[in-house]
Amino acid sequence: MRSAFDFAPYRRSTIGFDRLFDLLENSGLAQGSETYPPFDLIQVDDNHYRISLAVAGFSRDEIDITAQQNQLIVTGKKADDDKVNYIHRGIANRQFERRFGLADFIKVTDADLRDGLLSIDLVREIPEAMRPRRVSIGGSQTNQASIDSAKQQTVEATAQESIEA
Known part of the structure; x- marks a missing residue:
């Protein structure tokens, strides 16, 4: 659709x-x-974010977090417990995969599992070359003087080369 x-x-x-x-x-x-597991997106400050996923019942070994090319993939796989004889099974034992699209320059910095919540910290690190910078406005005379100076240096270098030859 x-x-x-x-x-x-x-x-x-x-x-x-x-x-x-x-x-x-x-x-x-x-x-x-995608509705499972439920999650929160939190903006900590201008360049820091946190994703909190409710993953009750999952251990650290059963959760995998992969960051690749503008995408964050969180998967959970529960190990089958064949030794337990359940009379009633009301707690879901389902696997999940949750994908999050990441903007350019977003990096995963940390992940923590506490009290059934998986918290993934993200930071936006914009390279210095991509950051906005202030450009000063110069007068046309200053620019013309720079051009004239460059031309003069070229003429002098050419004259020096012809004298040496």
């Missing part, structure tokens, strides 16, 4: 946003399919 909104005009006029539009168009499919 695709979104009711048509992204075609935006796809034609933007470059590099294909992944974003695919996520928006297919978001209706993913919302209904």
